[in-house]
Amino acid sequence: MSQRKVSGDAGRATIRDVAEQAGVSVASVSRVLSGNYPVSEELRRRVMKVVRDLDYVTNAHARSLAGGGTPTVAILMDNITGAAFAHVAKGVEGAATLRGWLSLVGTTGNDPERELALVNLMRQQGVAAVVLLGGAYDQDEYQLRMARFARSLDAAGSRLVLVGRPSLEGDVPATTVDYDNEGGAYAMASHLLSAGHREVLVLPGHAGLSTAQGRLRGAQRAFEAYGVTFDPGMVRHGPYDDQHGYRAVEQALRDGPAFTAVLAGTDVVAAGAMQALRAAGLRVPEDVSIVGYDDIPLASQLTPQLTTVHVPYEEMGRVALRAVADLREGGGGRRKGIDGDHLVLGTHVVVRNSVRPPTRP
Amino acid sequence: MSQRKVSGDAGRATIRDVAEQAGVSVASVSRVLSGNYPVSEELRRRVMKVVRDLDYVTNAHARSLAGGGTPTVAILMDNITGAAFAHVAKGVEGAATLRGWLSLVGTTGNDPERELALVNLMRQQGVAAVVLLGGAYDQDEYQLRMARFARSLDAAGSRLVLVGRPSLEGDVPATTVDYDNEGGAYAMASHLLSAGHREVLVLPGHAGLSTAQGRLRGAQRAFEAYGVTFDPGMVRHGPYDDQHGYRAVEQALRDGPAFTAVLAGTDVVAAGAMQALRAAGLRVPEDVSIVGYDDIPLASQLTPQLTTVHVPYEEMGRVALRAVADLREGGGGRRKGIDGDHLVLGTHVVVRNSVRPPTRP
DNA sequence: TTGAAAGCGGTACCAT
């Protein structure tokens, strides 16, 4: 906890060093560096020369303290190696950098305590916004928890942004950037149904996860729309990973029920399902069709390339950052009684080669 | 005009607010919060109650300025969505969090100017270390550039850490964490050769990229060791992406040369190569064998699962952070027998199902 | 044990 000054730290030049060496006042140096105030060409050159000589950079902490400072966004996610999250992070980071903002990243490992600790840590950093990525469990508790985060952050002049998570009910100062999750699943299931599939194995994800629930609902609605009875017995819940896809298919192949297509909750799950099918000597899509969700690069790297639902992850990240940036600039006095904007982006089916009409023997 | 002028609403609560409301001095509050100084139980309780009431968190910038502060690592990489990089980042971030450190992330988009700007930005932040990920181009300039970064950072009490990049020559204050890149390629090529392959299409990566060069060298050495002439005409340089793998194979299939195996520079390139082979009606591995490099999750999601070289990316990240943390704490007394400046981790071949002896008609 | 006060490195307002 106690951080002593480290050896070389004494060597870092300060604005006073620069002022002295250039024979000017600190105020002048500050002006030259900020560039937001008229300064004589002569002074500017004198100062800049010393700055280069000393390899001086301003101390960001001091600057923040004094009022200025670089706005910073914090991106908190479950796991940075998840392709979908990584794309959102890229969108946020890219948009942040474009505006000269900084990005902090933290991973929660799906641990509520770590999430709380990180939110507080970010609050200490005085970040302009905290972006939370990914689906959520436990709706009731989630709502309470996030509302608390939102207010806490808001009191510190920061903004909570929920990306790909349920938006908050009531009068809570937060921004939500979402995608048409259920609609995407509806379209994807419809695609399968219109190809003639009726017995489809559904692997929506974890039963308690918000995104999984939405995808399942979308699929159900599609079945209804097609006048096909949706059989709950065809659903297998589990994590968004390839192992789950593999096991679920392997087991269904062994113990039934019979199916002609797999509707996977994510592309990664679809990849696992594909492996299991192959291992059983089945061809995709000749014998069984598969579709995924997310449209991460993996989808087009598989053979056959996966028909899936495109989710604009990177764009969501960009949009999220833009939203807080706008709020920050335009903001000012009007943030009373606003229950947080709620932006939702569209999804669409990307047809590739993993679906064929069922061939009944 | 909103009339919300409730206590402390004019921004976030400061240590003075807490002190006042608790009827104690700011010094006492500071002591209670830092916890590194004896304090009466009574005082502690009084202060903590107010802290909770006000939902107070210390201002990290002020704390840093005053000498305390959370150590922060900056991770700079080309692109956060690259699986290999993401795993290194995960390792760094995880190890950092474990120690209560913070992680900043920046992406350079392979632009030297952005890299420079980011290094300076991180220097402003007073980060404990700047971790640079990924291969490097242009050896001579690279050496100069990095040496400059290293010294600049060092003068500010920060440490430059190069991960998966060439180490620096001469007496430069930097730490390198690397893996046995050439050795991995040597082993991988040997695997192919020992299976009987002699005509192998080599897709090492960009000609100027350090990792690509190492992988190519490793392959060449393996050919020599097997007494097989290495034909430069079998090499196709290009980026580490699936498109390059696809095009290179497609073109070789059309215009020659003939080959029975593909030695790809990364798993992603291998994925592209596999697609091209399939598109041409060739089977993997019956007609053509393929091997990759990196062992990212994709390798085992492909069909057939890819035989590849495992690189301990996440561990490298952990090791990198540990190295700087040790350096920071140890200050003078470092662990004996360990050269903390250049660490290199091992690689090994992971045999899966993408290789078979060649079948010559 | 607790309090008062001197910085830490900048910024910006007030003079000149």
Add this chain to the structure above:
DNA sequence: ATGGTACCGCTTTCAA
């Protein structure tokens, strides 16, 4: 156009 200087919020002597 410059210089002087009072803060920003916190940590850490130095006294009491």
